[in-house]
Amino acid sequence: WDRGGEPFFSMGAGTLRVPMAMHATHREKLCEVLRKRPEVGAGAVILLQGGKEASVYDTDTNWDFKQESNFQYLFGVKEPDCYAALRVHDARAVLFVPRMEKMYQAWCGPIKPPAWFQKAYGVHEAAHTDEIVQTLRELGAKELLCVRGSPNRDSGLQLEEPNFDGKDQFGFNQRGSGALWDELNEIRSVKDEEELKILQWVNDVSAEAHLETMRAVQGGQREHLAEATFKYKAALRGCFRVGYSCICGSGRRNAILHYGHAAEPNSELVQAGSLRLLDMGAEYHGYSADVTCSFPVSGRFSRPQRIVYEAVWDAVLAVERVLQPGVCYKDMHRLAQRTLLERMTSAGLFVGSVEDMMAAGLMFHFMPHGLGHQLGLDVHDVGGYPPGEFRKDDPSVQENLRLGRKVKENMVLTVEPGFYFIDYLIEEALADTKKGGFINQEVLHEFWADVGGVRIEDDVVITSNGCRVLTCVPRTVEEIEAVMAGGAWQVSAACCRSYTAGSKM
Amino acid sequence: WDRGGEPFFSMGAGTLRVPMAMHATHREKLCEVLRKRPEVGAGAVILLQGGKEASVYDTDTNWDFKQESNFQYLFGVKEPDCYAALRVHDARAVLFVPRMEKMYQAWCGPIKPPAWFQKAYGVHEAAHTDEIVQTLRELGAKELLCVRGSPNRDSGLQLEEPNFDGKDQFGFNQRGSGALWDELNEIRSVKDEEELKILQWVNDVSAEAHLETMRAVQGGQREHLAEATFKYKAALRGCFRVGYSCICGSGRRNAILHYGHAAEPNSELVQAGSLRLLDMGAEYHGYSADVTCSFPVSGRFSRPQRIVYEAVWDAVLAVERVLQPGVCYKDMHRLAQRTLLERMTSAGLFVGSVEDMMAAGLMFHFMPHGLGHQLGLDVHDVGGYPPGEFRKDDPSVQENLRLGRKVKENMVLTVEPGFYFIDYLIEEALADTKKGGFINQEVLHEFWADVGGVRIEDDVVITSNGCRVLTCVPRTVEEIEAVMAGGAWQVSAACCRSYTAGSKM
Ligand SMILES: [Mn+2]
Ligand SMILES: [Mn+2]
Known part of the structure; x- marks a missing residue:
């Protein structure tokens, strides 16, 4: 995770360098097609929930983390427990990261501020997950679209709907979310x-x-x-x-x-x-x-x-x-x-x-x-x-x-x-x-x-x-x-x- | 998984051979101490749920399976999605395995009958998970004890209660389950x-x-x-x-x-x-x-x-x-x-x-x-x-x-x-x-x-x-x-x- 101007992902010398700009392109492509869909309103904001770190039963070990694929496609974030908002009309992207307790530093490493995430992942803005409601207001969200809770795909399984405090203050667009699901699947199926x-x-x-x-x-x-x-x-x-x-x-x-x-x-x-x-x-x-x-x-x-x-x-x-x-x-x-x-x-x-x-x-x-x-x-x-x-x-x-x-x-x-x-x-x-x-x-x-x-x-x-x-x-x-x-x-x-x-x- | 008379676990030549008799001893030890606990009734049967194979989000891949530790301690079973019953008064052990569809053979391997599991794991009886109710009746279950749903341990997390069709036909002993939890933790903490x-x-x-x-x-x-x-x-x-x-x-x-x-x-x-x-x-x-x-x-x-x-x-x-x-x-x-x-x-x-x-x-x-x-x-x-x-x-x-x-x-x-x-x-x-x-x-x-x-x-x-x-x-x-x-x-x-x-x- 170096960042010499342009943020990228790499596992070091001799491995591939993946520019974070790839994910920005994915976001732009998605918003562009959604703007043409009548089911999606003018003030629509997509709210995404990233993968959660999951405990092995009641123990304090975790299953090896893998990021949820739609979240990975649009943001390429390796950290668990994040959220993101994406405004359809201009593809403005906000990443939300959890607020860590002081002791995180001793057990897990430096606490990176939102500004670090903003730069590392090349998003317009980063904030804490307890700032979602406020940020959605600032984005002028008139309706929310969600990837989760939509029809199943290959496996027949269903993702959970994203959940956050204050969610009920925003209207949820069910049909628009269906359009989001379809378009996201279609975009993901053709590679850049x-x-x-x-x-x-x-x-x-x-x-x-x-x-x-x-x-x-x-x-x-x-x-x-x-x-x-x-x-x-x-x-x-x-x-x-x-x-x-x-x-x-x-x-x-x-x-x-x-x-x-x-x-x-x-x-x-x-x-x-x-x-x-x-x-x-x-x-x-x-x-x-x-x-x-x-x-x-x-x-x-x-x-x-x-x-x-x-x-x-x-x-x-x-x-x-x-x-x-x-x-x-x-x-x-x-x-x-x-x-x-x-x-x-x-x-x-x-x-x-x-x-x-x-x-x-x-x-x-x-x-x-x-x-x-x-x-x-x-x-x-x-x-x-x-x-x-x-x-x-x-x-x-x-x-x-x-x-x-x-x-x-x-x-x-x-x-x-x-x-x-x-x-x-x-x-x-x-x-x-x-x-x-x-x-x-x-x-x-x-x-x-x-x-x-x-x-x-x-x-x-x-x-x-x-x-x-x-x-x-x-x-x-x-x-x-x-x-x-x-x-x-x-x-x-x-x-x-x-x-x-x-x-x- | 050879079984020359005595069942055991091993990963082949040069690795350790673990006799399944170890788990029988664990079961007997547990039942022995529970018989002394006033909270546990005469017709008590412990019902355990093994670890479930968990999907990675909505995909058809799974997190690498690990058996739930209490189930492993008492039964040593490597297969996911099992249940087990253990009668307190004589430590009679029944293992329940899922009933597989015909196509399982093409995708996952031979369908092993309950008799195979009975022998491989050295339990008194094996049956399908859709036979739990009937088997509990045959065991004369007057009350059920469950490991899940009990107070937390090291991690502060809580296991889910076991669930199966017909569960409400049996009385659940809450205080007895508390005793089970305490005794099981104590037995597990001293190694044989x-x-x-x-x-x-x-x-x-x-x-x-x-x-x-x-x-x-x-x-x-x-x-x-x-x-x-x-x-x-x-x-x-x-x-x-x-x-x-x-x-x-x-x-x-x-x-x-x-x-x-x-x-x-x-x-x-x-x-x-x-x-x-x-x-x-x-x-x-x-x-x-x-x-x-x-x-x-x-x-x-x-x-x-x-x-x-x-x-x-x-x-x-x-x-x-x-x-x-x-x-x-x-x-x-x-x-x-x-x-x-x-x-x-x-x-x-x-x-x-x-x-x-x-x-x-x-x-x-x-x-x-x-x-x-x-x-x-x-x-x-x-x-x-x-x-x-x-x-x-x-x-x-x-x-x-x-x-x-x-x-x-x-x-x-x-x-x-x-x-x-x-x-x-x-x-x-x-x-x-x-x-x-x-x-x-x-x-x-x-x-x-x-x-x-x-x-x-x-x-x-x-x-x-x-x-x-x-x-x-x-x-x-x-x-x-x-x-x-x-x-x-x-x-x-x-x-x-x-x-x-x-x-x-
Ligand atoms: Mn240690
Ligand atoms: Mn293939």
């Missing part, structure tokens, strides 16, 4: 240049950390060594948090899509001949990467492992080659499914017509998740569907597809097809006369335990006429086997694949 | 043999990780390298969590007692000539170590650094030499204060009579925290004061002393004196005619910025006639300088100092 730099940075850090993890993996270890290594290597590069729980399966546990939670804490033994599936992403200034690498522990793919891996890789390429503004991601999801079915039919696992398999919904049993999702401050970022549309609305997509709209330039999203051998889903498919008829059971048993599951996940930005991949890790079988054999790998912008839609088809 | 093994284990892991961190520290780095290194090294030994936020100050930031939180994230540059103060502890099966090492970045103490360090080390030794059952920790707190005043008077910082300085409360300005606290499942563990007593009751101790009772055999506690140069507290002392008169300002300025602050923190178990130190790290100036110069250090039980009270005085 600074955000793209951050997302490239977390991808580069994640790529380096994945590489070092790949090289550290051996049979006979516990799975969590991968998690420990990734977090350590990312922290050395200034990324202190990961954007989501590390998924570090091996063998049959690759088929557990969100492995690595409290009940399955990446603690099993890694078998020497197995595949690993590592889904881990570093976070910086709130923005997360989301990268999955699948590779053989031994350094060499078995034949079944290679077949499934290359089918999934083909699905990645098929999608990346045609992605461009205007393409609907539901079609990409189906393209990936079709590619996987074709390749696995060539491999002898499936028998029959791919179109019939598509119509029967066979792929749900081998890839029950969606092809990808928006990526940003949340790992499953907002804006996967336009306002008013929800992913459960469309019965034609049975899988949990978090991104189901036409993509736009500068959206950042994941391309993450997978192919898994999930016992109960395979048993269900086999028990179904129609679906079961597509499956060659002899071939199935060659793949089932040896492969477990494969996922490949790239982070991708949509360009004006195609897309650019942000994730620079070994991807082809040859690249992976070379790196696992000790070969070099350079993470650099030059390594990232870039596509002009259609050109390579 | 298995708990001592775990606390020794987390201390050994923490010692190894501290050592590797000391060797990795250099000038010109960011402070957080220490945190990253410690967490990585502890994770490699099977400790995936730390018991509290890592405090990784350097130089003047050593004087911020709880440095390393969201607003001060261990991110400053480490100066080559400075002291570091690293307060970090590994956690295993819920139990935490709490270890602080202070050492010079350069590997050699400056004269002022050495003087303050040795004064603090003398305070540690003074306390450890006399600790034994029956000693009141308030007296130990004063003994440490007196030792520090004496040593710093010899060093010329203070002028006058130590007794007068004690009477004036001078030490509050140089060590505003208490000498130590209970340690166990919570880093500031329960039972620091006997039921009905609170630390704010006694105006004779101005500092935040979390442990203020007569210690008993097998209590585990921290001995953590410190000496800090906290700007505002020094300024307050100087502004006070009486306190200011004790301070030699010239000497003060030699120490102020060069030292910043020193803390030494040992974890100690009270034995029948003295105490044993669980923390095996380099402590004398000579030991530290030798290790920093590349010397070997063996973490082993033999290295832990053991005292018979009075023998070395």
Whole structure:
């Protein structure tokens, strides 16, 4: 937190510098679109509540703090327990920080005055949270808009409404707050240049950390060594948090899509001949990467492992080659499914017509998740569907597809097809006369335990006429086997694949 | 999670094996004392709610799960969202686990039936959480006792009352629940043999990780390298969590007692000539170590650094030499204060009579925290004061002393004196005619910025006639300088100092 004239965020030498001006731009963009919305009155002021530090049950320890994403997007403030006001007509921004007791200095550090926060975060004004009412009056607030209490997004959960003493002295605009919610989600879903730099940075850090993890993996270890290594290597590069729980399966546990939670804490033994599936992403200034690498522990793919891996890789390429503004991601999801079915039919696992398999919904049993999702401050970022549309609305997509709209330039999203051998889903498919008829059971048993599951996940930005991949890790079988054999790998912008839609088809 | 006959917890080869029988013993001990309490009826059943997985705001990511400590103490269950019932008259234990939807298998892993949980955790019975009412009836529950909703402990916070459908069909015994709370705190505050093994284990892991961190520290780095290194090294030994936020100050930031939180994230540059103060502890099966090492970045103490360090080390030794059952920790707190005043008077910082300085409360300005606290499942563990007593009751101790009772055999506690140069507290002392008169300002300025602050923190178990130190790290100036110069250090039980009270005085 230096501030040489222009305020910025950075974790020191060799890490990325994020100018606070980025957040001012976000605020201005938001106010500009809100001024065009009839639901929003002339004297409207947005009141935001930042993330609170939360206690671990009744103890005096806290869960590791992460700033609430909307607050982070608009203000980029790392301190907990703040509020902010944003006047719609001129984007005047006021940050409110808690008033600390004298003893704060002994336990937590210097008490920074509002003027420090005003300068550090590049806002027009900073004050204490007990001055909210007075400040709102000075801002001429005729109505308040709130981000919290609005409709849910990806998760189906709801934020609490902001609360402060004297809140009832101001009128609350419910419909205007709905407009705020929709516009904020839409703005967040298209990234600006600074955000793209951050997302490239977390991808580069994640790529380096994945590489070092790949090289550290051996049979006979516990799975969590991968998690420990990734977090350590990312922290050395200034990324202190990961954007989501590390998924570090091996063998049959690759088929557990969100492995690595409290009940399955990446603690099993890694078998020497197995595949690993590592889904881990570093976070910086709130923005997360989301990268999955699948590779053989031994350094060499078995034949079944290679077949499934290359089918999934083909699905990645098929999608990346045609992605461009205007393409609907539901079609990409189906393209990936079709590619996987074709390749696995060539491999002898499936028998029959791919179109019939598509119509029967066979792929749900081998890839029950969606092809990808928006990526940003949340790992499953907002804006996967336009306002008013929800992913459960469309019965034609049975899988949990978090991104189901036409993509736009500068959206950042994941391309993450997978192919898994999930016992109960395979048993269900086999028990179904129609679906079961597509499956060659002899071939199935060659793949089932040896492969477990494969996922490949790239982070991708949509360009004006195609897309650019942000994730620079070994991807082809040859690249992976070379790196696992000790070969070099350079993470650099030059390594990232870039596509002009259609050109390579 | 193997279970060869006897269920146990372990993170694999080379890590500690914790038998689930330990938790059965805890349950039996609790029921035994409750049967003697008149507030508890004959048909009493304790109903406990385990920790819930908590979402990060409205996103679909979660805060890293940690089990609620009372639930962990009695059941040792790693899965979130459980309940349990414990019948007081015979300690019959029933564990309730959530009923999972079919899709859980694809996203989270195999659905384990109640029988699996019954065996894995060594309880008499396991059922689903929607069977609580029926099971309570089968247990003949005449009244319910709850841990939640009872008076607060160390933190001043309060747990929520457990809630489940049909709760109102059972009588709730408020006074009995108060008795449960008191007895549970008392039982938790004295450790059994298995708990001592775990606390020794987390201390050994923490010692190894501290050592590797000391060797990795250099000038010109960011402070957080220490945190990253410690967490990585502890994770490699099977400790995936730390018991509290890592405090990784350097130089003047050593004087911020709880440095390393969201607003001060261990991110400053480490100066080559400075002291570091690293307060970090590994956690295993819920139990935490709490270890602080202070050492010079350069590997050699400056004269002022050495003087303050040795004064603090003398305070540690003074306390450890006399600790034994029956000693009141308030007296130990004063003994440490007196030792520090004496040593710093010899060093010329203070002028006058130590007794007068004690009477004036001078030490509050140089060590505003208490000498130590209970340690166990919570880093500031329960039972620091006997039921009905609170630390704010006694105006004779101005500092935040979390442990203020007569210690008993097998209590585990921290001995953590410190000496800090906290700007505002020094300024307050100087502004006070009486306190200011004790301070030699010239000497003060030699120490102020060069030292910043020193803390030494040992974890100690009270034995029948003295105490044993669980923390095996380099402590004398000579030991530290030798290790920093590349010397070997063996973490082993033999290295832990053991005292018979009075023998070395
Ligand atoms: Mn993803
Ligand atoms: Mn402590």
